[in-house]
Structures are given as C-alpha cells and as structure tokens.
Amino acid sequence: MEDEHLCVRCSCLGRTCCQWSEVYVTPGDVDRIAEHLERSDFYEYREPSDSDYAAQDDDPAWQHYVFQPDGMRRVLKRRHGGDCTMLGPSGCRLPWEVRPLVCRIYPYDYDEIGIKPQLLHGCPVHLLKPGQSLITLLDMNVDAARRWHRQLYEEIRLETTADVDRVDLRPAC
Template sequence: MSDEFLCARCARHYSTCCQKTDIYVTLGDVRRIAVASSATDFTEYRAPKDASYDQTLEDPFWQHHVFRPNGTRRVLKQQSNGDCHFLGAQGCTLALIERPLICRIYPFDYDVDGIKERPAGGCPVQLLRPEQQLLQVLGMDRDEAERYRAQLYAELPEREDLDAATEVVAA
C-alpha cells in the first residue's frame, strides 16, 4: 500500500468526510470561523440529508439542543457539488483550531457521556495496512478529542437570538 496520507488515499477512492456531509456548527464555531476567515454567510438551517445523523435515541441532549422544532439545524453551507463551503483544492481552508468542533473530533464517535471506544464509521479503514491503527495514522489523540467533545457539549445549549446573529454577521 502507498505511503500517501490516508485522507489523500481516501479522496482518490471515495467521497471524503468534507464532501456531501452536513457539518453542524455551534454558535461558538460560527464566531471562531467568522473571526478567522472574515466570512459572514457560511451557515444555513437544513434538515439532515442522512437519516442516520439524527441521534435522537442515542443522545437526547443532542436532539434537544441541535434540532429546531421544524427538524432543521445550523450547518455549514455546501458548494454546488456538495463539498463543504471551506473545502479547497488542498483540503480545508481553515486552520485546525478554526474548524468546527465536529470536524476536530472526527473520526471519534461520541455522545453526551464521552468519546466512544470505536471510531465513527466513514473512514476507509480498508486502506490501512494490517499493522496500522486508524487513530494513530491520523495523528489523533483521544484526550484532545475528549476536550473538543466537552467543548462541543458545553456550546450546544447556547441559543441563537436575532441580535447575536446580527452581531456575528456584522463582525
């Protein structure tokens, strides 16, 4: 197998996690991205395209704080081809610390109680050599992912009001 980075190999064979995926963003994410990128129109409210995204049964806290009564939630806009608004030719145009918390945590699976033992589905583990482990190849640190998860769940209850939304856009 190639020594090419796993994400690059994935992109050659599959749609990546940055393509055709709805990326939920907290208001904290919106503020961080707006400050870092000077972008103002990069989110929208949309219902999940993939029904498996709805974590209602597994994580009622998520359901309560992420979804609006009409079933929509705040996500990054997508380019016309379904790619993330911030996906460029060389990958994400945002620095790691500016990316949505969801992106920083992936491929860890998680809920309100913490990081789960097994990674979330989606990463092409079949592209790994037998001696390789997904999280090691990606340079992921479980403790760091737990800090991001804790930050994500701390930010979820923050409610958007029209004045705050206007300030973020005007900033």
C-alpha cells in the first residue's frame, strides 16, 4: 500500500475530498462538462450543508458572485452517500481539462487576490514520506494553479445573479 498514489491511500482511510466536498461549478465548468458528457443533468442549486462556509466573509467576490440571494449556489450533484457523481472506482471520471476549476486547484487555498501560501487541510500529509512534498507528489505546480485561479474568477463573474453595475468588487486594473 505504501507504493500506491497518495489519493489511493487517502481513500483507504475514509471519506475523501471527492466524497465530502460540495463542488461549486462555474458557468464555464458547466459548459465544459456538458460538452464532454453530452448532457447537463449533473449539477443542482443547493445551500451549503456547512453554515460556517456560507457565513465566511474573507472573499467578498466569491460571496457576491457565487451565492444567489437565497443562499443557493450551483454544485455538482452527489450520490446518496455523499460521493460526487463524477467519482468512479479509480478516481474522477472527468479528464483533467474538463474537471471543475475548484477541483483542479485543490489542495491550494485561494481567495480573489490569489493563491495562498498555505495549502488547505484535507490531504493526509501524515502519509508523506520524509522529504516528500504534497504538491510534487500530486504532480501539481503553482503556475498552473494560478492560471486556473484567474480563469475561476473570470468565470464566476459570468454568474447571472451578479449585479453588473457593482464596481467595488472588481479587481483594480
């Protein structure tokens, strides 16, 4: 088991990010996934199951664009046990370039300003061997995460519930 990929070892410990996360999908994510799946019944609008998540105010742009006035936001559907409907026996069934942007960025933490220096807590870093880096082991790089981050915030601004006349949340050029 020690030679298996970290995500496989993580799944043996219990629920993974693909099983406990409510994955927000941007309008662009919806288009990419719908084109790949040739259907559009993979998402729904729901309130966050974690009220603390909905109450966070550390990213005003996220709050303004992602959440509708009734507190709902567009997320991937989940199966009865909580698994993401895109989760297959060997991981995500979507090709990397089709996956939701928030999934591609994970485990990087971020806000509208950019990628934060600390990673999100969720990956079982205690399973890393001495000297191993989580980002290296996951074959990720910060430049790709920054690119996806820019794309994510461009796409959340496409949300139709946003008040387009508000300029206070737009980044300075």
